[in-house]
Amino acid sequence: MYLSDRSTGFINGTPFHEEVSMFKKSFITLLITLSAVTSSLAAEKFSDEDLFNMDLQELMKIEIFAMGEVQPRTTTSMDESTRIFEVTAQDIASQNARTIGDALRFVPGLFLSRGMEGSSAVVFIRGAKKTPLVMIDNRPVAEPQQGLVAWDQFPIDNVAKIKIIKGPSSAAYGANSLNGVINIITKKGKGKPNSHIQYQESANSTKDIWAESGGEAGLWNYYITASYRRSDGFDLSDDFHQTPWQTSSIRRESDYERKNISMNLGRDIGADSSVAVLAGLYRSADGIMPFADKPTFYHRRWQDWQRGFLDLTGKTILFNKINVRGKFYYDQFSNEMIFFKQKNFPEYQFIDRISDFDNATIGGNIHLNWLCGENLKMDVGSYIKNNMISTRLNEHEQWQEEDLTTIDFFIESRWSLLDNLDVTLGLNYDTFTGTEESNNHLSSWNPRFFIHYQPLKKTTMHIAYGRKSRFPVTRELESENGNPSNSEVHGDLYEIGLQQLLWQDCLSLGFIVFQTNTDDVISRDYNNWWTTKYENRYEQHYHGIELSASARITDRLNLSADYSYTDTRVVDDGEEFRLNETTYHQINGRLNYISDFGMAGFIQLAYSSGLYDFETDKDLDDFTLINAKLTYSYKQFTPFLAVENLLDENYVRSVGYPQAGRTFTIGISANF
Amino acid sequence: MNKCHFHNVVLLTMAFLFASCLNCNALxxxxxxxxxxxxxxRNFARFMEWPEKTITEMEEKDLQLCVMGDDTVEQTFRKVRGKKVGNHTIVLREIDTIGGLQGCNLLFVDVSAGTDLEETLHTIQESPVLTIGETEEFTQAGGIITFFNESNRIRFQINLKAAQKAGLKISSRLLQLAVVIGQSSREHDK
Known part of the structure; x- marks a missing residue:
């Protein structure tokens, strides 16, 4: 309109040169006004330098942000500006979680199911039907053959915090973060030495005994924990209708026996440096749940799952300016899977074969960060890991050896452009080298940016974009259905978020809208599943929203709730369809109450709907779960009673895998 | 209304809104x-008098400010690094464990540190360390200064007895601004 009018020499009937003049005047007015208003206010604004030049009396006059308020200038990376969902040690105790999988069940936008994919549990974030990047103390822990994580085999005993980053995360997490990041941080000894022991019991001889001890002694600090957990399996809901493949009320092959021990020994060296050794040994024997509504081709068990690791970590400050953290680790695990024939169904008595999978990972990473002046923070670093995999399909076959190397370099900088505006730019360069046989050599550049803005004292906004990738796992490259020419999967992730504090900061509201477009997703042909090789086949688009609210009603009563909606679509050969286990509405609510006489209560409500069954093209039934825990502390003892699935809901999270019915647990813990 | 004026009013309004948004914290x-x-x-350090021996050490090693807290707190305190107090440059040390407290001249313990206060303060008991905390329990446990909020502004309380025990002398100018506890009766008489 403007251009066409301009060609005639008139704008809305006014001669063009006059209108240009008017526009110029207006524009200049705008600039002058902006400058005037901004500079007049800037005189009242406190930069870091202003604050450090003030005397005490002046500092005491400044109004502070209230407790709990979002403070953009204190952010240290892209992640700390985005909405990270954290599961703390307190949440873990409140939920009575016994495995890392348990602790993740009710995270908004995260899907956890037990019994599918040949694993005891799987986790997908925001509709991405692949395991996210999972790290324990910055050590990637997914097995490289299928990319799965042993959610229920990793103990929860030593976990201090679990961070779940769903959107465009910081570059500082390294390669393979396309499907989200779960960063598990373990405990270390602090303060006066103390110990904790806990015992709990529920139906079907499910028993847990767990002990931990930690503290400081001079320059040393230590933390050690051990646990033994076993179960004959979980009960299904009374509403479950038995099938020829699930004839008992106890879910078939949901039994387990787990033994874990881990430690963290640290020492301060001088004023700014410290080193630590982390080590652990986990052993487990688990059933792998078969379909409950149809026959399973094979019946399988992990009869001897073992994992041992040794981490050496250190940190120091160089030139009084650069913070350096480094790690070197060795992580070994072996997994013996026993296959039974279908003879004498349903009693699988005849061993068909035992397959072995061994993996040794040697790796390290280094991370440097420093402040360049007042307003610019830099992060650079690198991850490197080498997986040596040995597999054999049965005891009569030769071992197949594979050797994979993944290297990542990252750089990220954050500018505080204004007191309430931060901009972050990041870049990863990842490389992947596969086996000699396949001669895979893949590389990927992944940029990202992030803007964090605080327009009002109690309002924060962020806009983020990240390009990410995932390299193929060995099953996609080298298995019977593998394809050595598969390349990495790419995705573009977008996220916009808003957070608002209300009512004297007692109520916090969050809103996020996200869109992810992935390309070259590796899959087999859905219509020809058993014969086709894995290929970089299709596009996957998922979008959704996440709403959250948390309220501190009183000092002793907290309420929080969240809603998430995820819709995932796949486009394959021009045909669009939905994916199993990825399209759903999820609502969670939590209530925590701590009395002044030692009693504490926790209630959790979770509602899900819209889970989808690809085969029948129907939504699965909605379900509502209520969990609760009641504790009473008397001196150093705390007995407790917990219930999961109070309503005894008969539900599945993926077709054919019914989950646990109502389960009561009693226990006691003691601190010394 | 003249079109030009109308545009100016619109732009002025937009400019005001924009600037207000950017600067509402400043307002x-x-x-x-x-x-x-x-x-x-940093200001507290200006009003402190350390024992002669400590001042000699500071000349060699600068002023050691130790911080116990989470990453966010440590990140903020990094902005003090390199600043001067008199002739001494501030060196920041982020402390994770009690074992790392040796050599500190100032110690700030944030509530996020999750440390055992009594244990921490016991470790540096009677050492010339200016201890600063954020809770009432901090001065009760033997800490010297603790911050508190009053009408959304920061105030501080000084435990004079704890300062004397640590061998630190506090300027009367600082005491005038503080809520002072742990005074002897003679000091009250003054």
């Missing part, structure tokens, strides 16, 4: 709590 004269505390900690 409230507010700032990050930990940043103010970091600036105040």
């Amino acid at each position: 409230a004269e507010s700032a990050d709590e930990h940043l103010i505390k970091a600036a105040m900690v």
Whole structure:
């Protein structure tokens, strides 16, 4: 309109040169006004330098942000500006979680199911039907053959915090973060030495005994924990209708026996440096749940799952300016899977074969960060890991050896452009080298940016974009259905978020809208599943929203709730369809109450709907779960009673895998 | 209304809204709590008199400011690094464990540190360390200065007895601004 009018020499009937003049005047007015208003206010604004030049009396006059308020200038990376969902040690105790999988069940936008994919549990974030990047103390822990994580085999005993980053995360997490990041941080000894022991019991001889001890002694600090957990399996809901493949009320092959021990020994060296050794040994024997509504081709068990690791970590400050953290680790695990024939169904008595999978990972990473002046923070670093995999399909076959190397370099900088505006730019360069046989050599550049803005004292906004990738796992490259020419999967992730504090900061509201477009997703042909090789086949688009609210009603009563909606679509050969286990509405609510006489209560409500069954093209039934825990502390003892699935809901999270019915647990813990 | 004026009014309004948004923090004269505390900690050092031996050590090793807290707190306090107190440059040390407290001249213990206060203060008992905390329990446990909020502004309390025990002399100018506890009756008489 403007251009066409301009060609005639008139704008809305006014001669063009006059209108240009008017526009110029207006524009200049705008600039002058902006400058005037901004500079007049800037005189009242406190930069870091202003604050450090003030005397005490002046500092005491400044109004502070209230407790709990979002403070953009204190952010240290892209992640700390985005909405990270954290599961703390307190949440873990409140939920009575016994495995890392348990602790993740009710995270908004995260899907956890037990019994599918040949694993005891799987986790997908925001509709991405692949395991996210999972790290324990910055050590990637997914097995490289299928990319799965042993959610229920990793103990929860030593976990201090679990961070779940769903959107465009910081570059500082390294390669393979396309499907989200779960960063598990373990405990270390602090303060006066103390110990904790806990015992709990529920139906079907499910028993847990767990002990931990930690503290400081001079320059040393230590933390050690051990646990033994076993179960004959979980009960299904009374509403479950038995099938020829699930004839008992106890879910078939949901039994387990787990033994874990881990430690963290640290020492301060001088004023700014410290080193630590982390080590652990986990052993487990688990059933792998078969379909409950149809026959399973094979019946399988992990009869001897073992994992041992040794981490050496250190940190120091160089030139009084650069913070350096480094790690070197060795992580070994072996997994013996026993296959039974279908003879004498349903009693699988005849061993068909035992397959072995061994993996040794040697790796390290280094991370440097420093402040360049007042307003610019830099992060650079690198991850490197080498997986040596040995597999054999049965005891009569030769071992197949594979050797994979993944290297990542990252750089990220954050500018505080204004007191309430931060901009972050990041870049990863990842490389992947596969086996000699396949001669895979893949590389990927992944940029990202992030803007964090605080327009009002109690309002924060962020806009983020990240390009990410995932390299193929060995099953996609080298298995019977593998394809050595598969390349990495790419995705573009977008996220916009808003957070608002209300009512004297007692109520916090969050809103996020996200869109992810992935390309070259590796899959087999859905219509020809058993014969086709894995290929970089299709596009996957998922979008959704996440709403959250948390309220501190009183000092002793907290309420929080969240809603998430995820819709995932796949486009394959021009045909669009939905994916199993990825399209759903999820609502969670939590209530925590701590009395002044030692009693504490926790209630959790979770509602899900819209889970989808690809085969029948129907939504699965909605379900509502209520969990609760009641504790009473008397001196150093705390007995407790917990219930999961109070309503005894008969539900599945993926077709054919019914989950646990109502389960009561009693226990006691003691601190010394 | 003249078209030009109309445009100007619209633009002026937009400019005002934009500038207001960018600067509403400034209008409230507010700032990050930990940043103010970091600036105040530096000011405290100006009003302290350490024993002669400690001052000699500072000449060699500069002024050691130790911080116990989470990453966010440590990140904020990094802005104090390199600043001067008299002739001494501030060296920041982020402390994870009690074992790392040796050699500190100032110690700030944030509530996020999750440390055992009594254990921490016991470790540096009777050492010339200016200890600064954030809770009432901090001075009760033997800490020297603790911050508190009053009408959304930061105030501080000084435990004079604890300062004397640590061998630190506090300027009367600082005491005038503080809520002082642990005074002897003779000092009250003054």
